[in-house]
Amino acid sequence: MTNPIIRQNIGIDISKASISVCIAQKLLDQSVLFPSSKSFENTLSGFEKMNRWIQQFIDITVEVHYTMEATGVYYESLAYWLFENQKPVSVILAKQFKSYAQSLNIQSKTDGIDARILAQMGVERKLSLWSAVSGQMRQLKQLSRERNSLMDEQTAIKNQLHALKHSYQPDQRSIGRIEGRLALIAQQIKEIQEEMSEILANDPALKERIANVCTIKGVSLITAIAIIAETNGFALFHSRSQLVAYAGYDVVRRQSGTSINAPTKISKKGNKHIRKTLYFPALSAAMHEPAMKKTYQRITEKTNIKMKGAVAIQRRLLVLIYTLFKNNQPYDPN
Structure with missing residues (x-):
């Protein structure tokens, strides 16, 4: 074979009831083929049917990779099933998917198109493997x-x-x-x-990390558990910006010429449970933590909008929780 398959990836777009699946194969000449696509139920029997269907199109001598997007909780059942069946799977964040789709200049959005994009992304990029949390x-x-x-x-x-x-x-x-x-x-x-x-x-190790997070003024045990659980112990995150975007705290702006110049605001496209959890702790931190109080007052005085100051503290708390948990160290205000 003069132009063999060198990489294979299964792109999977997931909704509550169904999964849209697309197969991508990259050849030696760097071209990408899409042999087939199909939808299945988002159930255990649907996963097994998908697996049997995939076998009809793949080259068994080349490893098959699976790529999906982190969509609420709906992706978890399939991700765990693939992991338990020893199939390499990558779970990407929504912002990663959006950026890659924009690079392909794809304007339409359907489940089938998203699955195709994920399939292509998996053969063209080196993605981190997902592993099941405890x-x-x-x-x-x-x-x-x-x-x-x-x-x-x-x-x-x-x-x-x-x-x-x-x-x-x-x-x-x-x-x-x-x-x-x-x-x-x-x-x-x-x-x-x-x-x-x-x-x-x-789980003494987890308990120690959460105890370090709770050294932040305003962050209770319940708050720390909620944030760490919602992010699966920050397993998918390799940078602060990824985490901020996942929680919907990333700043967006609409500006074009002189006709459109909307004020900046957070996207709110991420995990709403995180934002809800951090609302009251941020208000407490803004009152009792000197550094955060200073930040809150500065932003509020500049914008005359208290909510902007509160959101800034929420974002800062989230990043601080991430840092302390990852580094397993207590908060040092200095």
């Missing part, structure tokens, strides 16, 4: 999100109770039922926090 980290992420959901529910029910108590001749039985729901939620939140503590007690 079971403890997965548990912490699930518990953290469950707790946040209960906290939101608790706030809504408290508001309902407050309105009912201040209404004319409120039904005492209704008040009792609502108070019973609040008591149940409070008990469940307590149980979740106890489970989190048990997980950390069984």
